Amino acid sequence: MTDQESVLQPVPDTAADDRPVVTENGGLRGGRCQSCGAGSFPRAYICPSCNSTEIHDAELPGEGSLYTWTTVHISPTFATPYTLGYIDLSDGLRLLAQVLAPQEQLRCDLPVRLATSDQSPTGWGFVPVEGATA
Template identity: 40%
Template sequence: MTFDTPLIPSANPRLSADHVRTAGTGIRLVGQTCKDCGKSLFPRTGVCPACQSVNLADSEMPDEGVLYSWSVVHVAPKPWTTPYVIGYVDLPNQVRVFSHIGGAPDSLRVDMPVRLEAVAAAHGETAGQPPFRFSPVQKGVL
């Protein structure tokens, strides 16, 4: 069984504009790196939680990681379509991202490799607010 990941109803335009970029190479999440201690952050913030520095620079997050945990949502407010999968993805730069997760729930496993992907806009969403999810990496597909 495969569930479709729903779009975020009335997505926060600041989140989309500040934390997600699309380019010819696809979709990328934008976080920060502390210039003083090197800690990577997502989403962006005003102060490094590790060293309290405000010396932060924007940085693109890796587009691949491993699935830390997930849950199937069966009850949600309108207009969300259920069921759908949400979870946490650990990126190689020590950042944990909360995201929609693609793929069939019965095929998901802790520590399986996943890759960031854009989800096609629908339901009146604009191209300027691209929703995203992490989906399992298909073996043999780069």
């Protein structure tokens, strides 16, 4: 092994990526492992399922269901209150995102879809699918 091979190289900073998160088709810009097919959001550089480094840009589904949620009442940065939820995307990936809906509309397994919003500091979040009720 040479000295050059033993030096670890940093991975790119995903927070510095300024491309839009929401794709033109209404999905999420994330990653997909070429080895096992697992999705990641934001795009991972090492697959959380199989440890492969063969991760490529992919469009993830923009719809899913609300697994659980909580409302944040104290925040050092963002206007409160706001709701965060774990969203189970239709392809099986679970992610944490802002939920843009009143508490009384929320329930576990509520169908949700990705939406852009000026209400969210990130510019996007999930809203209930029209016709879905608590």
